[in-house]
Amino acid sequence: MQNTGKLAGKTIFITGGSRGIGKAIALKAAKDKANIIIAAKTADPHPKLEGTIFSAAKEIEAAGGQCLPVQVDVREEGQVQEAVDKAVKQFGGLDILVNNASAIFLAGTQETPMKRYDLMNQINARGTYLTSKICIPHLLKSKNPHILNLSPPLNLNPVWFKGNLAYTMAKYGMSMCVLGMSAEFRDEGLAVNALWPRTAVWTAAMEMMTGDESSKKCRKPEICADAFYAIVTQDSRKFTGNFCIDDKVLADAGITDFEQYAVEPGQELMPDFFLDAADGMGGIIREQSDKAFAAKARAENAASKGKPQSHSAVGGGENHAAIFDAIGQHIKAKPDPKLKGTYVFQVGGKSWFLNVENGDQGEGEAPSGKPIATLSMNDADFLEIFSGKLQSATAYMSGRLKIKGDMGAAMKLDKLLAQKNKK
Numbered sequence: 001m002q003n004t005g006k007l008a009g010k011t012i013f014i015t016g017g018s019r020g021i022g023k024a025i026a027l028k029a030a031k032d033k034a035n036i037i038i039a040a041k042t043a044d045p046h047p048k049l050e051g052t053i054f055s056a057a058k059e060i061e062a063a064g065g066q067c068l069p070v071q072v073d074v075r076e077e078g079q080v081q082e083a084v085d086k087a088v089k090q091f092g093g094l095d096i097l098v099n100n101a102s103a104i105f106l107a108g109t110q111e112t113p114m115k116r117y118d119l120m121n122q123i124n125a126r127g128t129y130l131t132s133k134i135c136i137p138h139l140l141k142s143k144n145p146h147i148l149n150l151s152p153p154l155n156l157n158p159v160w161f162k163g164n165l166a167y168t169m170a171k172y173g174m175s176m177c178v179l180g181m182s183a184e185f186r187d188e189g190l191a192v193n194a195l196w197p198r199t200a201v202w203t204a205a206m207e208m209m210t211g212d213e214s215s216k217k218c219r220k221p222e223i224c225a226d227a228f229y230a231i232v233t234q235d236s237r238k239f240t241g242n243f244c245i246d247d248k249v250l251a252d253a254g255i256t257d258f259e260q261y262a263v264e265p266g267q268e269l270m271p272d273f274f275l276d277a278a279d280g281m282g283g284i285i286r287e288q289s290d291k292a293f294a295a296k297a298r299a300e301n302a303a304s305k306g307k308p309q310s311h312s313a314v315g316g317g318e319n320h321a322a323i324f325d326a327i328g329q330h331i332k333a334k335p336d337p338k339l340k341g342t343y344v345f346q347v348g349g350k351s352w353f354l355n356v357e358n359g360d361q362g363e364g365e366a367p368s369g370k371p372i373a374t375l376s377m378n379d380a381d382f383l384e385i386f387s388g389k390l391q392s393a394t395a396y397m398s399g400r401l402k403i404k405g406d407m408g409a410a411m412k413l414d415k416l417l418a419q420k421n422k423k
Helices: 019-031 053-062 077-091 115-139 165-185 204-210 214-215 222-232 246-252 280-306 316-335 379-386 390-395 407-411 413-421
Strands: 011-015 035-040 065-070 096-097 146-150 191-196 243-245 342-347 350-355 361-363 373-377 402-405
Touching: 011 019, 011 077, 011 115, 011 222, 011 390, 019 053, 035 053, 035 077, 035 361, 053 065, 065 077, 077 115, 115 146, 115 165, 115 222, 146 222, 191 222, 191 246, 191 350, 214 390, 222 246, 222 373, 243 246, 316 350, 316 361, 316 379, 342 379, 373 379, 373 407, 379 390, 390 407, 402 407
Parallel strands: 011 035, 011 096, 035 065, 096 146, 146 191, 191 243, 342 373
Antiparallel strands: 342 350, 350 361, 373 402
16 A cells, blocks of 8 residues: 555554564554654563564654654553653654554463463553553544554454453453444544454564464565554544454555565465454455365375375374374474473374473373363364474464464474474
């Protein structure tokens, strides 16, 4: 989407904007010569996540904007108030607030420590409410004020609650702010909307959570930045209370080429959380993904006719044993210090365990200790995942893989499988 200059001179307060989607939004606005406040925690380089408020500020200014980087923990009322006061003093007011700061921990109720529950709810739900509350008096003085929360539609399908309840509650808290505040401030001309990506978006946080093998199934953060631009340049009195999906917003704005946003064009995309298969373009993406898998399977079956089948192309317990044995041997030969603990796999009515630290594996229950995660799937998807043809993150998002326990750790298994399959 081309910039039109509509954000020139506008002042935009972005929480968590030192990297990822938040920074992409800031850079989009900077092209219009907007004033941008980057309010985030990272002032010093993070050992695993690139980007600080100061490095982001340099990029924003290089793109044409003015930037005020402020170190802020959105859980702390005093810090948020001070950051807003500095922004108003430097730029004269506020026009747009982007509530982007968020924390994620994907695990079931029994596997979620309360400190993780508190962190997510304090940053996601409370942080959004607090920052909005402090910014609203200034936003109401703007001619076209907008609040945009990076949060999903309020989908009450139990599938989005059962495996990651604490995270869902925290993100839905952000969405409830949209529902309530849009109604509360509609008559005063303040727009409050939500934006959520149709597919997984490739960011440093996504890489840390799922491993770099997932990148080709993702879109780039720029799709959310373009959707942000399409939303906040609309009349705030006419466009409010909406739960927007990035590609739907852009399609409505006339964008037809979505391959430009793909990390690797032509690849099937990994659907994001909270969107059901029947949801508009989401259904199309899932349908395309299923067709891609089916076509690949047909091609492989046609190519293998008349040839002896290898253990990676047949089902049954003997095949599973051979696969786990191969993975175990790989771990023993090339252990990865980043992988810890034991995983349990429930496949075709049987259970298998795999210790990713020492390579111990076998059929039955894990010999000792609580597994990091239990992964359940059918035989066909087991073969797809363990041969590297289907990524665990994609399988989970499309409902073909069920995970109980630490979901992020489970998704990192793709890296191990990729290494094994390169042999």
